[in-house]
Amino acid sequence: MLGLGYIGLPTAAVFADRGLDVIGVDVNADVIGKVNRGTPHFGEPNLDALLRRVVENGKLRATATPEPADAFLIAVPTPFRDGHKADISYVEAAAEAIAPVLAAGNLVILESTSPVGTTERMAAILAAARPDLRFPAGHGELSDIRIAHCPERVLPGRILDEVVNNDRVIGGLTRKCAQQAMALYKIVVAGDCHLTTARTAEMAKLSENAFRDVNIAFANELSVICDRLGIDVWDMIRLANLHPRVGILRPGPGVGGHCIAVDPWFIVESAPEDAVLIRAARERNDGMPARVVDKVRQRVATMAHRPVIACLGLAYKADVDDLRESPAVDVVVRLVAADLGEILVVEPHVSALPPTLDDLGLTLTDFDAALGRADVVLLLVDHRVFAKVGREQLRDKAVIDTRGIW
Ligand code: SAJ
Numbered sequence: 001m002l003g004l005g006y007i008g009l010p011t012a013a014v015f016a017d018r019g020l021d022v023i024g025v026d027v028n029a030d031v032i033g034k035v036n037r038g039t040p041h042f043g044e045p046n047l048d049a050l051l052r053r054v055v056e057n058g059k060l061r062a063t064a065t066p067e068p069a070d071a072f073l074i075a076v077p078t079p080f081r082d083g084h085k086a087d088i089s090y091v092e093a094a095a096e097a098i099a100p101v102l103a104a105g106n107l108v109i110l111e112s113t114s115p116v117g118t119t120e121r122m123a124a125i126l127a128a129a130r131p132d133l134r135f136p137a138g139h140g141e142l143s144d145i146r147i148a149h150c151p152e153r154v155l156p157g158r159i160l161d162e163v164v165n166n167d168r169v170i171g172g173l174t175r176k177c178a179q180q181a182m183a184l185y186k187i188v189v190a191g192d193c194h195l196t197t198a199r200t201a202e203m204a205k206l207s208e209n210a211f212r213d214v215n216i217a218f219a220n221e222l223s224v225i226c227d228r229l230g231i232d233v234w235d236m237i238r239l240a241n242l243h244p245r246v247g248i249l250r251p252g253p254g255v256g257g258h259c260i261a262v263d264p265w266f267i268v269e270s271a272p273e274d275a276v277l278i279r280a281a282r283e284r285n286d287g288m289p290a291r292v293v294d295k296v297r298q299r300v301a302t303m304a305h306r307p308v309i310a311c312l313g314l315a316y317k318a319d320v321d322d323l324r325e326s327p328a329v330d331v332v333v334r335l336v337a338a339d340l341g342e343i344l345v346v347e348p349h350v351s352a353l354p355p356t357l358d359d360l361g362l363t364l365t366d367f368d369a370a371l372g373r374a375d376v377v378l379l380l381v382d383h384r385v386f387a388k389v390g391r392e393q394l395r396d397k398a399v400i401d402t403r404g405i406w
Contacts, residue, residue: 001073002094004031004062006042006258006322007111007152008075010159013050014188016059023069024062025097035062043321043349046160066098071107071184074098074122075152078112079258084265086115095122099129104144107180110198111152113205113259115266119149119198123173136173148172148181149198151205156257157320167191171201203267210264210278215249217281220288223251227295234404253380253402254288254327256316261285261325289330292378292402293338299376299398300340307341307398310365310374313381314347314357318403321349328380329356335378336360344370348385379403 001012004026016022026032034041038052054060066072076090091112098108108126110119120137126145127135134144149171154162168185170193172178178195185193196204219237226233237248255261264282268275300307316326323329333356335343344365345357353364367385371377371393379386382403389406399406 001025001075002066002098003074003076003090003112004028004035004041005075005077006044006156006159007154008073009035009040009051010044010047010154011073011075011111011152011163012060013047013054014160014163016054016057017050018187019059020187022054022060023067024060025064025066026062027064029064032062032064035060044159045157050160066101068101068103069106071109072098072102073109073111075111077258078114078118078262078266080262080265085269086266088114088118088121091118091122092125095125096129099126102126102130102133102145104133106144107146107148107177107184109147109181109184110149113151113209113263113266114149114202116199116202116206116270118202119147119171119173123147136177141174141176143174143177146172146174146177146180147198148177149201150181150185151201153205153208156317156322164188164190168193169196169201169204170194171196171198171204173198206263206267209260210267210281212249213255213260213264213285214277214281216252216255216260217284219249219251220254221284222248224291250404251402252288252327253292253331255285256324256326256328257322258324289327289334292327292331292380292400293334293340295400296335296340296376296378297338299400303375303398307375308344308373309335309341309376309378310344310346310370311335312346312367312370312377312379312386313383314345314353315349315381315383318382319349319384323347323350323354329354331378331380332357332362333360336362341376344373346370347381348383376400379405 001008001024004024012022012024031041038055040047040051074094076094079087081087136143153166168189170178170181182193223233240246264278268279311332314323314328345362346365346367376398379401382405387405
C-alpha cells in the first residue's frame with residue numbers, strides 16, 4: 001500500500017485483518033513510526049483496535065521504501081495547485097517508486113481520486129521505467145503487469161464499514177486487468193464489484209463527488225435566497241423534502257474536506273467549456289464562508305461594545321478531527337481579518353490549532369468557557385457535543401447557527 005493516509009491506512013489494515021501480508025509505504029517518517037507502533041495518526045472510529053491487532057500479528061508493517069509484492073495499491077493525495085489544476089505528482093512519484101520492484105504477474109491499482117487519464121499516465125511511467133516488462137498499452141491482454149483504477153468511496157467517520165460494504169467500481173486498462181483487481185478486492189469487499197474501463201471509473205468517482213457538491217450548492221443557494229426573503233431555510237427544506245421525489249441536502253458554511261471541495265475541479269479542468277453547472281456549484285460553495293462573515297458583521301454592527309465571538313467547530317464536518325479544506329477554518333481566518341471582535345475558537349476534536357490559526361494568535365478555548373464569555377455564538381460544525389447545548393445557555397446571546405442544529 002503506497003500512502004498510509006485516511007484511505008490507505010484503513011484499507012491496508014482491513015486487508016491485513018483478512019490474513020494478507022501487507023507492507024505499508026509512506027514518505028512520512030512519523031507516520032511510519034506510529035503505524036509500526038500500532039497507532040493511527042488520525043482519528044477514525046474502530047481503527048485503533050484494528051491497527052493494533054494487525055501490527056501485533058505481524059500482518060501489517062510500514063516502511064519508507066517499496067518492496068516486491070504481488071499487488072501494489074496506490075492511495076496517495078491528488079490535490080490541486082493554483083488555478084484549480086490537478087496535481088498528480090504524488091501518483092507519479094508512487095509509480096516511479098514501485099517501478100524498480102515490479103515483476104511479471106504483478107497487479108497495480110490506483111485508488112486515489114484522479115483526473116480522467118491518470119491511470120494511463122501512471123501505466124506509461126511504469127512502462128518507461130521497465131522496458132523489460134510488457135504493459136497493457138502495448139500488449140493488451142498479453143501484458144505482464146495488470147493495471148486498474150479502483151477509486152476509494154469511503155466516508156470519513158464510517159471508513160471501516162464502507163470499505164467492506166460499499167460496491168466498488170473497478171476500471172481496468174484491459175478486461176483481465178479489471179478481473180484480477182476484482183479478485184483482490186473480493187477478499188475484503190462484501191459489496192458488488194462492477195467492472196469497467198479505467199477512464200469510466202475515473203469519471204464515475206469524480207461524478208459521485210461532483211453530484212454531492214452540486215446538490216449542496218443548491219441547498220446553499222436556497223439558504224442565501226431565503227435569507228434575502230426572510231424565510232427560515234431549514235423549515236422550508238423540511239417541508240419541500242416531504243415531496244416523494246425531493247431530497248434537498250443541508251446548507252452550511254461551505255464545503256470542506258479534501259474530496260468534494262477538490263474533485264469537481266478535475267472535471268472542470270478536463271472540459272472547461274462544458275462543465276458550467278459543476279463550476280458554478282464549486283464557486284457557490286466556496287463563496288459561503290464570506291457570507292457567514294457578512295452575517296456576523298450585520299449582527300455585531302448594532303452592538304454597543306466590541307463583542308466576544310465564540311466560533312464553535314473547526315473540522316470540515318461533524319464528529320471528525322479533520323480540518324483540511326475546512327470552511328470553518330476559512331470563516332475564522334476571515335473573521336480575524338475583518339476585526340469584528342475578540343475571537344474564541346472551540347474544537348473538541350483536536351488538541352492543537354493548525355498553523356494557519358496559531359499564527360493569527362488564536363488559542364483553543366474550552367467549550368463551556370467560550371459559551372460563558374461569548375456575546376455572539378457562531379456555530380460552524382454540527383458536532384454532536386454542540387447539539388446538546390441547552391436553550392438557557394444561549395439566552396441573551398446573538399446566535400448564528402450555520403448548520404441548523406438549534
Ligand atoms: N455538507 C453540507 N451539507 C450536506 C452534506 C455535506 O454542507 O448536506 C458538507 C460537509 O459539512 C462537508 C462537505 O460537505 O464540509 C463534505 O462532506 P461529506 O460528508 O458530504 O463528504 P466527505 O468529503 O466526507 O466524503 C465524500 C464522500 N462522497 C460522497 O458522498 C459522494 C465519500 O463517499 C468519498 O469517498 C469521499 O468524499 C472521497 O474520499 O472522495
